[in-house]
Amino acid sequence: MNRPYIICHMVTSLDGKVTGDFLFTHECAGATEIYYEINRKLRCDGFICGRVTMEGSFTGGYYPDLSEYEPVRHDLDLKMDYMLDDMTGFYAIAFDPKGRLGWKSNKIIDPDAVPGYDGAQIIEVLTEQVDERYLGYLESMEIPYIFAGKDEIDIDFALFKLKNIIGCDTLLLEGGSIINGFFQRADVIDELSLVTAPIVADKGGKPLFMNGTLSNYELVKSEIIKGNIVVNYKRKR
């Protein structure tokens, strides 16, 4: 396979939603704990999240003053990727088409929070929509970036690069709904790992896959852990 194996790992409500206040309720706390435990056990090469999730979980809306950075210009419209010499470790891969995430370090710094993410090497996946000064900022922070697409991130191309340039064999896809939908429509989700909490989401919650399409999965494993349903499915091809 010329791309990483993708495991979409998510907490859902009983009605299949993945966003909203239900995630922060007492009823969902057990599911979240199980989710992080599975996350650590899966031992993948990294995790992928959409820009909104990365902002909510890690950058908190910080954004650098781009006027302080030199633009990185590319000849002949050929957008060059930027890598570090030492690229081994666990990766935090941000699908950030316009370069809207402001990082304060090139690694996730989250020592007091959930174990498993702290120290992950950040990688930005961008499109040609990005401000060239943002590239200057990323390079000054030693944050690797890859280009995949003009307006929208081309999922197949991004995964091809993550496998062949960075060497990722297995990656977690950890939401939210919009990025999961992009991956599902591109038919690159090989496995689903879901922890369903015993709660129904409030109105406005987004589904596991935003704008999903028909596709079959085969149940591989199911368990009930402390009142939560923990299931694992593989894509039926």
Ligand SMILES: NC(=O)c1ccc[n+]([C@@H]2O[C@H](COP(=O)([O-])OP(=O)(O)OC[C@H]3O[C@@H](n4cnc5c(N)ncnc54)[C@H](OP(=O)(O)O)[C@@H]3O)[C@@H](O)[C@H]2O)c1
């Ligand atoms: N239940 C769970 O396990 C779980 C896990 C993670 C997150 N969440 C929840 O999910 C919520 C956020 O989800 P969300 O669906 O709103 O957003 P999201 O999927 O986290 O991020 C969506 C954004 O990512 C960028 N993006 C991703 N793939 C792209 C592609 N192929 N082409 C172009 N842009 C792409 C776009 O950024 P731009 O907007 O910059 O264009 C897009 O708007 C949060 O509230 C969080 O709490 C839940």
